[in-house]
Amino acid sequence: MSFDLVIFDCDGVLVDSEVISCRAHAATLTRHGYPITPSGVLKRFLGVSDREARQIVESEIGRKLPDTFEAEVKQATLGFYADDLSAIAHVGDAIASLDLPKCVASSGTPEKIRHGLDCAGLYDQLAPHIFSAVQVKRGKPAPDLFLFAAEQMGANPVRCVVIEDSVPGVTGARAAGMTVLGFYGGSHCTAEHEDMLRRAGAAVTFADMRELPGLIAEIGAKTPVA
The missing domain is CATH 3.40.50.1000 (HAD superfamily/HAD-like)
Structure with a gap:
């Protein structure tokens, strides 16, 4: 070999975990003025790092996401993990x-x-x-x-x-x-x-x-x- x-x-x-992660990202992005479905997150950002996905979104909306964004996604993701992963x-x-x-x-x-x-x-x-x-x-x-x-x-x-x-x-x-x-x-x-x-x-x-x-x-x- x-x-x-x-x-x-x-x-x-x-x-x-991809479906779970997409649910968490979609809910958080939508709450911050970037409406998107879990399937939309999957299609656009599968395999892309969180850092680069954030940069793409910020360039499209023309403003920075809040400093708490990653923490909010993490909290949502880990909450879903406990029940569904x-x-x-x-x-x-x-x-x-x-x-x-x-x-x-x-x-x-x-x-x-x-x-x-x-x-x-x-x-x-x-x-x-x-x-x-x-x-x-x-x-x-x-x-x-x-x-x-x-x-x-x-x-x-x-x-x-x-x-x-x-x-x-x-x-x-x-x-x-x-x-x-x-x-x-x-x-x-x-x-x-x-x-x-x-x-x-x-x-x-x-x-x-x-x-x-x-x-x-x-x-x-x-x-x-x-």
Whole structure:
């Protein structure tokens, strides 16, 4: 096998949280004069860091959102998490069966990532190798977060395989020179999701985490050693 590191996105890959996050963002944005539905948030900002999503909104409305905006979104998100969050089906077993170093590279804040993984019962399987977009200058779709994660883990980017569910995530990982597997098994995924991931550059796509160990072994065997 030619892979030395498996990098997981968090929301929509480890935890089935995208629908919850979109509900929280939509409610908070609408309250501050940017009317949008949860499906609208999903379509526009899936995979984009909170920081960059905020910049997009502020440029469109021509003013700054309040300083409390992130705290309000966080409060709403964590409130929904307590009642509704679950791990992606079978992902815990998939993680346990991978005999490779593993880490998380997410657009979320460290607090949000930690809370989501805790609620889903996955934190202990992946800690302390958890990296956030706040640790780099540019979030996804830039390659910065993936390159940072590889550097921290001591891995060559070309020997990393990334599990992503968003077009910005796939784009960023490919820009980092990494192989990407596109996951479309989260509750937020539409009928077009698989094709979007393939067009963005995912080497393969899959919807069942029970397939993951076999896919990594199969693709790794075919990937030239750098």
